[in-house]
Amino acid sequence: MIALSFVNRHNFRYYRLALDFHDNYLKWLRILKITIEDVAREANVSAMTVSRALRNPEKVSTKTREKIEAVVERLGYVPDPAASALAAGRTNVIGVIVPSVTNNVFSDVMLGIYEQSEGSKWQIQLGNSRYSPLEEERLVRTFLSQKPAGLIISGLDQSETTAALLKAAKCRIVQIMECGSAPYDMMIGFSHLEASRAATHHLLEEGYRRPACISARLDPRSQRRLEGYRIACREAGIFDPRRIVTTPRPSTVTLGGELVADLLSKVPDTDAILCNNDDLALGAMFECQRRGIAIPETIGICGFNDLEMMAAANPSITSVRTHRMEMGRKSMQMMDDALSGKEPKVSNIDLGFEIMVRESTSRKKA
Amino acid sequence: MIALSFVNRHNFRYYRLALDFHDNYLKWLRILKITIEDVAREANVSAMTVSRALRNPEKVSTKTREKIEAVVERLGYVPDPAASALAAGRTNVIGVIVPSVTNNVFSDVMLGIYEQSEGSKWQIQLGNSRYSPLEEERLVRTFLSQKPAGLIISGLDQSETTAALLKAAKCRIVQIMECGSAPYDMMIGFSHLEASRAATHHLLEEGYRRPACISARLDPRSQRRLEGYRIACREAGIFDPRRIVTTPRPSTVTLGGELVADLLSKVPDTDAILCNNDDLALGAMFECQRRGIAIPETIGICGFNDLEMMAAANPSITSVRTHRMEMGRKSMQMMDDALSGKEPKVSNIDLGFEIMVRESTSRKKA
DNA sequence: CAGCGAAATGATAGCGCTATCATTTGTCAA
DNA sequence: TTGACAAATGATAGCGCTATCATTTCGCTG
Numbered sequence: 001m002i003a004l005s006f007v008n009r010h011n012f013r014y015y016r017l018a019l020d021f022h023d024n025y026l027k028w029l030r031i032l033k034i035t036i037e038d039v040a041r042e043a044n045v046s047a048m049t050v051s052r053a054l055r056n057p058e059k060v061s062t063k064t065r066e067k068i069e070a071v072v073e074r075l076g077y078v079p080d081p082a083a084s085a086l087a088a089g090r091t092n093v094i095g096v097i098v099p100s101v102t103n104n105v106f107s108d109v110m111l112g113i114y115e116q117s118e119g120s121k122w123q124i125q126l127g128n129s130r131y132s133p134l135e136e137e138r139l140v141r142t143f144l145s146q147k148p149a150g151l152i153i154s155g156l157d158q159s160e161t162t163a164a165l166l167k168a169a170k171c172r173i174v175q176i177m178e179c180g181s182a183p184y185d186m187m188i189g190f191s192h193l194e195a196s197r198a199a200t201h202h203l204l205e206e207g208y209r210r211p212a213c214i215s216a217r218l219d220p221r222s223q224r225r226l227e228g229y230r231i232a233c234r235e236a237g238i239f240d241p242r243r244i245v246t247t248p249r250p251s252t253v254t255l256g257g258e259l260v261a262d263l264l265s266k267v268p269d270t271d272a273i274l275c276n277n278d279d280l281a282l283g284a285m286f287e288c289q290r291r292g293i294a295i296p297e298t299i300g301i302c303g304f305n306d307l308e309m310m311a312a313a314n315p316s317i318t319s320v321r322t323h324r325m326e327m328g329r330k331s332m333q334m335m336d337d338a339l340s341g342k343e344p345k346v347s348n349i350d351l352g353f354e355i356m357v358r359e360s361t362s363r364k365k366a
Numbered sequence: 367m368i369a370l371s372f373v374n375r376h377n378f379r380y381y382r383l384a385l386d387f388h389d390n391y392l393k394w395l396r397i398l399k400i401t402i403e404d405v406a407r408e409a410n411v412s413a414m415t416v417s418r419a420l421r422n423p424e425k426v427s428t429k430t431r432e433k434i435e436a437v438v439e440r441l442g443y444v445p446d447p448a449a450s451a452l453a454a455g456r457t458n459v460i461g462v463i464v465p466s467v468t469n470n471v472f473s474d475v476m477l478g479i480y481e482q483s484e485g486s487k488w489q490i491q492l493g494n495s496r497y498s499p500l501e502e503e504r505l506v507r508t509f510l511s512q513k514p515a516g517l518i519i520s521g522l523d524q525s526e527t528t529a530a531l532l533k534a535a536k537c538r539i540v541q542i543m544e545c546g547s548a549p550y551d552m553m554i555g556f557s558h559l560e561a562s563r564a565a566t567h568h569l570l571e572e573g574y575r576r577p578a579c580i581s582a583r584l585d586p587r588s589q590r591r592l593e594g595y596r597i598a599c600r601e602a603g604i605f606d607p608r609r610i611v612t613t614p615r616p617s618t619v620t621l622g623g624e625l626v627a628d629l630l631s632k633v634p635d636t637d638a639i640l641c642n643n644d645d646l647a648l649g650a651m652f653e654c655q656r657r658g659i660a661i662p663e664t665i666g667i668c669g670f671n672d673l674e675m676m677a678a679a680n681p682s683i684t685s686v687r688t689h690r691m692e693m694g695r696k697s698m699q700m701m702d703d704a705l706s707g708k709e710p711k712v713s714n715i716d717l718g719f720e721i722m723v724r725e726s727t728s729r730k731k732a
Numbered sequence: 733c734a735g736c737g738a739a740a741t742g743a744t745a746g747c748g749c750t751a752t753c754a755t756t757t758g759t760c761a762a
Numbered sequence: 763t764t765g766a767c768a769a770a771t772g773a774t775a776g777c778g779c780t781a782t783c784a785t786t787t788c789g790c791t792g
Contacts, residue, residue, distance in 0.1 A: 035778055046742045051780060061740065061788095078511045082451035083778030086747045091448070101476045107468040114467065114494050123508070126492045128480050142489070145444045253675035279675070286680040309619035309645070314652040401748055412772045417750060427770065449748035452777045 034077045043071040054079065085147060094122045094150040094335060095143035099131040099219065103251075104307055105277075105324055106154070109176065112328020113152065120336060122149065131219055133159040140165050147171075150335045156180045157220040172338045174331045178221065179350045186338065188331050188349040192221045195320050195353040196228030199274055199302050202318070202355050204236055206363050208272035208300050212243035214259040214284065215276035216251040222276050225304065229274055242267050251276075256283020257290075264291075272300035272361070278307040281317050285360065300361040306354075315359035323351045400443050409437040420445065451513065460516040460701060461509035463493040463502060465585065469617075470673055471643075471690055472520070475542060478694020479518065486702060488515065497585055499525040506531050513537075516701045522546045523586040538704045540697045544587065545716045552704065554697050554715040558587045561686050561719040562594030565640055565668050568684070568721050570602050572729050574638035574666050578609035580625040580650065581642035582617040588642050591670065595640055608633050617642075622649020623656075630657075638666035638727070644673040647683050651726065666727040672720075681725035689717045 040047040045064060053060045053068040060068070071077075085091045096113060098106040110126065117124050127143065129136035136153075140162050143151060150172040158166065166173055166184045173185040178192060203211045213229040215222050226244065233239035245263045249255060256279060263270060275281035281303030285295060293299050295315055303310055303319035310317045330349065337344045406413040411430060419426045419434040426434070437443075451457045462479060464472040476492065483490050493509065495502035502519075506528050509517060516538040524532065532539055532550045539551040544558060569577045579595040581588050592610065599605035611629045615621060622645060629636060641647035647669030651661060659665050661681055669676055669685035676683040696715065703710045 033778090036780095037778080047778090048743085048780075049741055052741085055780090059740075064740080078507060080452070080778055081512055082448045082457070083747090084780075085448035086446070086452050086749085087778075087780040089747070089780090101467075101480065102470070102473040104468070104470075107473060110467045110494075114496070128476075130480070141444060146447055253678040257678055282675065283678050286678055289680045309648060312619040312623055312649050312652055314655045399748090402750095403748080413748090414750075414773080415771055418771085421750090425770080430770080446748055449777090450750075452779085453748075453750040455750090455777070 034075050036077070036079065039068065039071050039075060039077050042075065043068045090147045091149065092121050092123050093125050093143075093146055093148040094152065094332075095125050095127060095139075095146075095148045096152045097127040097129055097136060097139050097143070098154050099129050099136075101126075101128050105305055105322075108324035109328040109331075112325035112330075113332045114328075115325075116329040116332035116336070122332075122336065122339075129154075131217070133157070133162065137162045137165070144169055144171070149339055150174070152176060152331055152335065155220060172335060174335050176327055176331045178224075179348075183348055186331075186334050186344065186347040188327055188334065188351060190322060190351045190353050192224040193228040193231070195322070196225035196274070196276075196304070197232040198228075198353070198355055199304065199320050200229050200232035202357065203272045203274060203300060203302060203361060204232070204238075206272075206296075206300060206361050208361075208363075209238060210240070210243065210267070210270050211238075211272035211274055211300075212245065212263050212267065212270045213274045213276065214256065214263060214280055215244075215246045216249055216255055216259070216280060218246060218248055225276050240267070243270060251279045253279050253283040253286070256280035257287035258283075260284045260287040270299065272302070274302050274304075276304055278303040278305050278310055278317070278319055281319065281360075282309065282313065285313065285315075285317060296359065296361050296363045300363060302361055306356050310356070311358065313360075318358045318361040319356050321354040321356050323353070327351055400441050402443070402445065405434065405437050405441060405443050408441065409434045456513045457515065458487050458489050459491050459509075459512055459514040460488045460518065460698075461491050461493060461505075461512075461514045462518040463495055463505050463509070464520050465495050465497040465502075467492075467494050471671055471688075474690035475694040475697075478691035478696075479698045480694075481691075482695040482698035482702070488698075488702065488705075495520075497583070499523070499528065503528045503531070510535055510537070515705055516540070518542060518697055518701065521586060538701060540701050542693055542697045544590075545714075549714055552697075552700050552710065552713040554693055554700065554717060556688060556717045556719050558590040559594040559597070561688070562591035562640070562642075562670070563598040564594075564719070564721055565670065565686050566595050566598030568723065569638045569640060569666060569668060569727060570598070570604075572638075572662075572666060572727050574727075574729070575604060576606070576609065576633070576636050577604075577638035577640055577666075578611065578629050578633065578636045579640045579642065580622065580629060580646055581610075581612045582615055582621055582625070582646060584612060584614055591642050606633070609636060617645045619645050619649040619652070622646035623653035624649075626650045626653040636665065638668070641667065641669050644669040644671050644676055644683070644685055647685065647726075648675065648679065651679065651681075651683060662725060662727050662729045666729060668727055672722050676722070677724065679726075684724045684727040685722050687720040687722050689719075693717055 036047045036050050040050045043050065045068065049060060049064060050068055053065045057065055096110070098110065100106055113124060127139040129139055137159050144165060148171050151169065152174045154177045156175065156178050175183055175187040176189055178189040180187060200211060213226060215226055230239060245259050247255065247259065256275060259280065260273065273284050275284055281301055284301050288295055288299055295301055301317055303317050306319040306321035310319045334344045402413045402416050406416045409416065411434065415426060415430060416434055419431045423431055447457070462476070464476065466472055479490060493505040495505055503525055510531060514537050517535065518540045520543045522541065522544050541549055541553040542555055544555040546553060566577060577599070579592060581592055596605060611625050613621065613625065622641060625646065626639065639650050641650055647667055650667050654661055654665055661667055667683055669683050672685035672687035676685045700710045
């Protein structure tokens with residue numbers, strides 16, 4: 001069965017058996033490793049032709065390509081990405097930097113990115129900056145050292161150094177999550193300030209006159225949402241700083257309840273609560289229910305992001321829908337287009353938002 | 367200011383300015399790139415010494431090390447990981463393969479992994495298999511081609527090919543999420559079957575006689591939890607297959623409500639619901655509330671995983687606490703130990719679980 | 733069937749780093 | 763001071779692949 005054996009560049013004869021070999025010595029490993037040269041030798045072509053057949057099949061004749069593919073299959077050849085990256089001076093890596101992996105918002109965005117990248121040659125690599133600009137800087141450095149094809153990064157608020165690194169970077173960049181005027185390259189998101197302002201307007205329209213705002217984890221986007229609330233209140237001439245209750249602690253449902261408790265002890269006449277995210281909103285709702293406060297009659301509750309559970313809650317909770325999965329998908333699509341030479345027509349997209357009015361703020365009906 | 371300029375191997379003189387150069391041509395890029403040779407020349411040592419100073423500082427004299435560090439800093443040298451991987455035949459990458467990035471369970475595990483890896487030299491790389499064994503296989507291949515130092519993979523149910531690849535792999539492997547008898551290498555998790563069985567026992571102890579079970583996304587772990595429920599019911603002589611309602615759709619809070627609706631239309635006398643995860647449990651609770659069904663008096667509800675919101679809900683929801691972050695942390699620690707030569711004493715850890723009894727099943731008190 | 737341009741293939745020379753072993757320098761006891 | 767040994771450093775030779783350009787083969791026209 002000659003077809004089941006072959007001799008590699010070290011004059012080492014392989015049999016099917018070789019697959020089962022176990023050996024810890026580096027040298028042995030290397031001798032055993034199947035390289036592009038092995039494939040070339042078996043297929044009676046040059047290494048270069050094998051390389052082409054694998055990366056640009058259209059540059060190789062059909063006959064040759066099929067022959068090579070058969071050998072690749074038979075030997076189980078897998079290209080070494082390190083060697084490829086070194087020789088080509090670039091990779092198919094697209095780095096994605098998000099501030100949190102536990103926050104549903106970012107996992108939805110990631111889902112969109114993964115889905116859109118499916119079937120493409122791009123390899124997604126996730127970095128978690130844990131809301132730390134320093135960690136973000138470290139990640140950018142790490143990613144850039146890998147010569148990625150592209151970088152997807154969250155937000156507008158990079159450190160000065162990070163910004164300098166990104167501006168000088170030779171790869172394409174998509175900023176996600178927010179809208180702003182000076183993208184490094186491309187951008188897709190929405191205005192957190194406007195979204196929050198619109199949500200506050202909605203509360204006012206529903207007849208609430210003393211709306212409060214609770215917020216946790218004061219990252220830049222939270223801050224801008226808070227600012228949207230402030231602006232809307234000032235516009236209506238009802239701004240009262242006592243009605244803003246915040247904490248630097250990360251958001252949880254429990255925390256939502258605690259912030260409401262804090263809020264109501266300070267300003268008991270509050271008649272609506274704009275929650276900076278949906279976890280807080282859910283916690284706020286539970287806390288109100290525990291206190292026997294009627295929702296939406298006595299207090300209205302509005303969340304932010306419109307996670308799936310908002311519609312299922314009892315009462316269902318009004319929230320600001322943000323298009324997270326779409327943001328992920330489109331960011332990846334922009335990246336793919338840019339890297340494929342079809343420069344996207346619009347490189348700075350505002351996805352907007354949508355106020356999903358539900359029972360928790362529908363006082364009129366009642 | 368000679369100190370601010372230097373001449374690289376292409377006899378190209380750098381100034382601080384060079385950092386701002388923009389040029390799309392590969393050749394220019396390469397000429398501009400600072401390499402280990404550049405550092406060596408500036409520091410009057412060999413490239414090898416620079417390499418050592420950066421990777422094994424203790425193998426280089428203090429004086430030399432400091433000199434090199436200064437040059438590295440001044441030139442902004444960053445090693446090329448591709449070249450390093452190619453020359454060394456290995457990397458500091460630890461691949462992590464999880465079936466979902468949106469599921470809170472896995473994001474908690476990831477958080478633990480990230481936290482534990484902080485400050486170490488290991489570079490975490492996340493892969494998302496989307497509950498597909500084929501995608502998992504593709505990911506394993508991709509990771510292995512990168513010669514990772516280690517692989518962290520979820521569950522016991524790999525495809526045959528994947529299993530063969532993992533067994534033959536030269537890197538360390540930690541399996542997470544479950545307990546089993548034949549790890550590829552190391553393992554840490556808990557028994558989903560036992561956890562679910564214990565939860566069912568709890569319901570029976572609370573006096574519930576007609577407990578049902580709802581489940582979505584029938585992955586292997588869900589199936590084993592279902593099996594735990596079945597076993598417990600059979601042991602009590604009350605098993606009734608009509609009380610199991612499942613769907614292949616992924617879990618959501620809304621779906622929890624729908625499954626309960628379905629369940630109650632089929633077997634209205636159900637007096638407790640074991641939910642295969644906490645999202646379903648929350649949805650089940652909302653649906654019961656909407657129908658005016660008293661919890662825990664008429665129907666008891668128990669979740670699985672004990673996400674943070676379970677304790678905050680109203681009523682608070684009983685759930686099976688699983689030690690997800692600890693699992694992430696410990697898996698990474700085992701990996702680190704194994705790679706650092708301190709072979710862990712126990713290589714197959716059962717983290718157990720804990721029934722967190724709360725209002726939603728505390729009928730006795732009432 | 734010659735001759736031409738395009739398509740297909742090959743030869744060569746690195747990419748930037750590290751394993752290995754050789755050489756130099758330093759340290760300390762006798 | 764000398765010699766023996768360890769510590770520090772260096773020279774060399776790739777790792778496996780691809781960019782580049784040279785060469786060969788093919789398809790077609792006149």
